[in-house]
Amino acid sequence: MFHAFLYRGEENRVEKVDDKGLSQCSLHSDSNQASPLCKVQSFLWIDVSGPTAAEIEQLAKRFKLDPQILEDIRAKEGRPKLHDYDDYIYLIFHALKFEQDENHRLDLQTLEIDCLLGPDWILTIHPRPVRQFDEIAKRWQLKPEWMKNGPAQLLYELMDSVLDAYFPVLDKMDEKIDGFETRLYNSANEESSNSSMSGEIFVLKRALLEIRHIAVPTRDVVNVLLRRDAQEGGHHFAAFQDLYDHASRIVENIDTYREILSGALDAYLAIESNRMNAVMKRFAAYSIILLFPTLIAGIYGMNFDDLPKSHGFWNSLAGMCGTVVVLAGYFRWRKWL
Incomplete structure (x- = not known):
């Protein structure tokens, strides 16, 4: 058609x-x-x-x-x-x-x-x-007088309308990036992790890269048109210069958003690493707490044929409970628990 x-x-x-x-x-x-x-x-x-x-x-x-x-x-x-x-x-x-x-x-x-x-x-x-x-x-x-400057003016209008439509797309991506930053800030104060965020960041980075693969050559195309027009008298120099400025802004915005996304991804990985470290500290604290009761029980169980009759059981049990309470209090004070 x-x-x-x-x-x-x-x-x-x-x-x-x-x-x-x-x-x-x-x-x-x-x-x-x-x-x-x-x-x-x-x-x-x-x-x-x-x-x-x-x-x-x-x-x-x-x-x-x-x-x-x-x-x-x-x-x-x-x-x-x-x-x-x-x-x-x-x-x-x-x-x-x-x-x-x-x-x-x-x-x-x-x-x-x-x-x-x-x-x-x-x-x-x-x-x-x-x-x-x-x-x-x-x-x-x-x-009709809008196109009195010939087909080059129409080419400018066609390309300008297409490039102008890039900015709403980039604005939507900017809003999504702002959403990532908000979620990152909230997740840093939460216990649970947001495992889907890394995948969403990679998808958005891939979309930005796809746009960049066509935006950068488009800027080069407009630059050729600009130089060609300058050689022929510069009748449409201002129009093609405007196109070049639009293409340059698109590339700059894409590069800025990619840098922000890279920083957001690094922050997300850092938050996840800190969360994992906190989990490992809890496991280490629980392991140490259980170590001393196990040690006491092992000594009594392996080195006596008969458990001493005079309060031996209760003394060992008290020692186990005491070490558990002391270690739990210490690790809570160190904010490991």
């Missing part, structure tokens, strides 16, 4: 283009077209969601796409990148979706977006609908 929009700069209006109109629509950049529909300062945006093989072939034939691009689109490259093919550039970036079920389990989904930018056309391909793109299409139809 695809949506196509033709922006007519001279008339300052946007019109939707259907499948038939797309095949008949000629662009100013098409050298074999004598009277292009897309004049100077006008351009075409084609947004394809869940494309079929026939649709990909149609687009490849229409825009003369390199076979390597088709291979990357079909194979889901996975890593953000940018390739310059002279007549157009091909770049990949990712949208994020973050959910948490009733059991507080994390569900992080990434959506690859393949984008091709030509002189007067832009093509976006993704396996599922992207909510931000639908909103941009609606706003663009209401305010």
